[in-house]
Amino acid sequence: MSEVSWSSDETRICSGSFDQTVRVWEVSSGECIRTLEGHFSGVTAVSWSSDGTRICSGSYEKTVRVWEVSSGECIRTLEGHSIWVTAVSWSSDGTRICSSSNDTTVRVWEVSSGECITTLKGHSFDEVSWNSDRYPSRVKVVSWSNDGTRICSSSYGQTVRVWEVSSWECIRTFKGHSSGVTAVSWSSDGTRICSGSHDHTVRVWEVSSGECVQTLKGHFNAVTVVSCNSDGTQACSSSFDKMVRVWEVSSGECITTLDGHSDHVNAVSWSSDGTRICSGSNDKMVRVWEVSSGDCIRTFEGHSSRVNAVSWSSDGTRICSSSHDKTVKVWEVSSGECIRTLEGHSDAVRAVSWSNDGTRIRSGSRDDTVRVWEVSSGACVSASAFEFLTAPLESALVCRRQLLPVGLHELRDNLSWSPTLSDLAVAIDGKVIHFLRRVGGTPSKTN
Numbered sequence: 001m002s003e004v005s006w007s008s009d010e011t012r013i014c015s016g017s018f019d020q021t022v023r024v025w026e027v028s029s030g031e032c033i034r035t036l037e038g039h040f041s042g043v044t045a046v047s048w049s050s051d052g053t054r055i056c057s058g059s060y061e062k063t064v065r066v067w068e069v070s071s072g073e074c075i076r077t078l079e080g081h082s083i084w085v086t087a088v089s090w091s092s093d094g095t096r097i098c099s100s101s102n103d104t105t106v107r108v109w110e111v112s113s114g115e116c117i118t119t120l121k122g123h124s125f126d127e128v129s130w131n132s133d134r135y136p137s138r139v140k141v142v143s144w145s146n147d148g149t150r151i152c153s154s155s156y157g158q159t160v161r162v163w164e165v166s167s168w169e170c171i172r173t174f175k176g177h178s179s180g181v182t183a184v185s186w187s188s189d190g191t192r193i194c195s196g197s198h199d200h201t202v203r204v205w206e207v208s209s210g211e212c213v214q215t216l217k218g219h220f221n222a223v224t225v226v227s228c229n230s231d232g233t234q235a236c237s238s239s240f241d242k243m244v245r246v247w248e249v250s251s252g253e254c255i256t257t258l259d260g261h262s263d264h265v266n267a268v269s270w271s272s273d274g275t276r277i278c279s280g281s282n283d284k285m286v287r288v289w290e291v292s293s294g295d296c297i298r299t300f301e302g303h304s305s306r307v308n309a310v311s312w313s314s315d316g317t318r319i320c321s322s323s324h325d326k327t328v329k330v331w332e333v334s335s336g337e338c339i340r341t342l343e344g345h346s347d348a349v350r351a352v353s354w355s356n357d358g359t360r361i362r363s364g365s366r367d368d369t370v371r372v373w374e375v376s377s378g379a380c381v382s383a384s385a386f387e388f389l390t391a392p393l394e395s396a397l398v399c400r401r402q403l404l405p406v407g408l409h410e411l412r413d414n415l416s417w418s419p420t421l422s423d424l425a426v427a428i429d430g431k432v433i434h435f436l437r438r439v440g441g442t443p444s445k446t447n
Contacts (some may be wrong), residue, residue: 004046005046005047005048005055007048007052008048008050008051008347010305010324011026011027011028012024012027012033012052014048014055015046016043016044016045016046016057017042018042019042020040020041020043020059021035021036021043022039022043022055023036024036024055024069034069035072036055036065036067036072038065038067038074038077039063040061041059041061041084042059042060044058044059044060044084044085045058045085045088045099046058047088047090050092050094051094052069053068053070054066054067054068054069055069056088056090058086058088058099059085060084060085061084062079062082062083062084062085062101063078063079063081063085064077064078064081064088064097064099064109065077065078066097066111076111076114078097078099078109078114080107080116080119081099081101081103081107082103083101083102084102085100086101086102092367094111095110095112096111096117107119145190146186146188146190147190149166150163150171150190151163152186153184158176158181159174159175159177159181160174160193160195161173161174162174162193172210173210174193174195174210177197177199177201178199179197179198179199180198181195181196181197181198182196182197182198182222183195183225183226183237184196185226185227185228186228188230188231189232190207191207191208191232192205192206192207192213192249193205194226194227194228194235194249196222196225196226196237197222197223198223200217200219200220200221200222200223200239201216201217201219202219202235202237202247203215204216204249204252214249214250215252216235216245216247216252216254219237219241219243219245220239220241221240221241222239223237223238224239224240224264224266225237225265225266225267227269227270228249229270230270230272231274233250234246234247234249234255234291236268236270236277237268238265238266239264239265240264240265242259242261242262242263242264242265243258243259243261244257244261244265244277244279244289245257245258246258246291256291256292258277258279258287259294260287260296260299261279261281261283261287262281262283263281263282263283263306266281266306266307266308266309267279267280267307267308267309267310267321268310269311269319270312272312272314272316274291275292276288276289276290276297276316277291278319280306280307280308280309280310280321280323281306282307284303284307284323285303285307286300286303286307286310286319286321287299287300288319288333298333298336299336300319300321300331300336300338302329302338302341303321303323303325303329305323305324305348306323306324307322307323308323308324308349308350308351309321309322309349309350310322310352311352311354312354313354314354314356314357314358315358316333317332317333317334318332318333318375319331319333320354322349322350322351322352322363323349324348324349326343326347326365327341327342327343327345327349328341328342328345328363329341330342330375340375342371342373342380344371344380345363345365345371346367347365347367348365348366349364350364351364352364358375359375359376360372360375360381361373361375369383370383
């Protein structure tokens with residue numbers, strides 16, 4: 001099996017396989033309810049339309065196919081790539097599909113006519129590296145340094161890069177992971193970076209020298225998130241192994257294992273004083289942990305789907321969490337009560353953060369918007385769209401003024417705010433980091 005994709009209502013999954021088929025599965029029963037046959041080479045990518053009626057798939061045969069789920073028929077075959085297709089994605093209105101390929105292009109297709117309406121060029125084949133699964137490396141995560149002068153990015157190709165924002169130059173490349181890098185986090189002083197990987201490890205890198213100063217081993221599955229505490233002496237990591245681990249950075253020792261979630265842990269966040277950690281999981285729970293003892297001191301129940309992100313208020317009295325259920329919830333730590341449910345997003349909410357004064361919350365969603373909420377009233381005071389900026393990172397990674405190849409709803413959590421809240425750094429499949437600026441200029445500060 002090469003790739004899987006959820007339907008938007010999370011009742012079905014489609015999967016693509018090297019056996020040249022796409023299968024549709026009913027989650028509740030576990031049954032295969034449809035087998036889509038037509039590709040004559042291995043299927044490399046699959047994606048649902050937002051209304052759940054169609055699936056598109058990419059293949060080693062260099063084509064993209066569009067399928068009617070109800071009948072199982074192939075209603076369109078999109079031809080134009082000269083090497084196999086690596087990824088496919090629908091537009092939110094279901095009228096267009098974009099596909100990327102090892103021919104170094106991204107193509108945008110009109111579904112109704114089957115025509116390629118745009119070919120986005122700029123990637124260099126020489127710049128493509130390969131991982132153990134035979135796929136080209138793709139930018140996975142980006143993160144700004146606290147002072148806003150540098151960005152670090154991680155790749156499925158096992159590397160972490162550091163970019164100087166003023167010059168757009170790559171000033172450091174860290175290599176050492178044996179599988180794709182899934183998460184990165186800066187120390188508060190900007191001297192070190194922690195990275196997590198599918199190789200089950202967390203690595204600590206010295207930015208000035210480029211050396212790996214520590215390899216943290218203990219997880220039994222892919223690491224999903226890493227986060228450094230405020231003084232950089234400790235790091236916590238979450239994993240598909242359902243655990244959160246706390247590490248002493250200087251020694252590399254795991255000093256605490258936080259065990260209590262019943263499914264993958266997707267998010268972790270330190271309290272400002274470094275004494276507690278909160279975590280969010282596919283089990284729909286948010287848990288609060290005492291770092292010194294490893295005890296779970298509070299469990300928040302209320303989300304109806306998996307928790308994607310968590311964040312502490314600066315005073316440590318409240319936590320906000322976002323979920324695939326399209327809501328943001330605000331929790332009182334002392335009582336464990338949900339004191340506010342923020343509703344307005346029309347798709348899964350992937351990211352949340354507090355203003356410094358604790359009066360507002362920012363949330364980012366797959367519905368293409370970032371919303372600002374007034375916590376006291378629960379009102380949405382701002383919903384922002386974005387315009388596309390161009391910023392070449394090096395000659396092989398030039399992205400000149402073109403259509404953004406995917407909508408924000410496809411970016412998931414692969415984005416990071418600048419400290420001024422005016423810009424987003426966005427990692428998109430194809431080894432390009434895009435920069436987006438809030439329409440209307442720099443927003444008024446919410447802190």
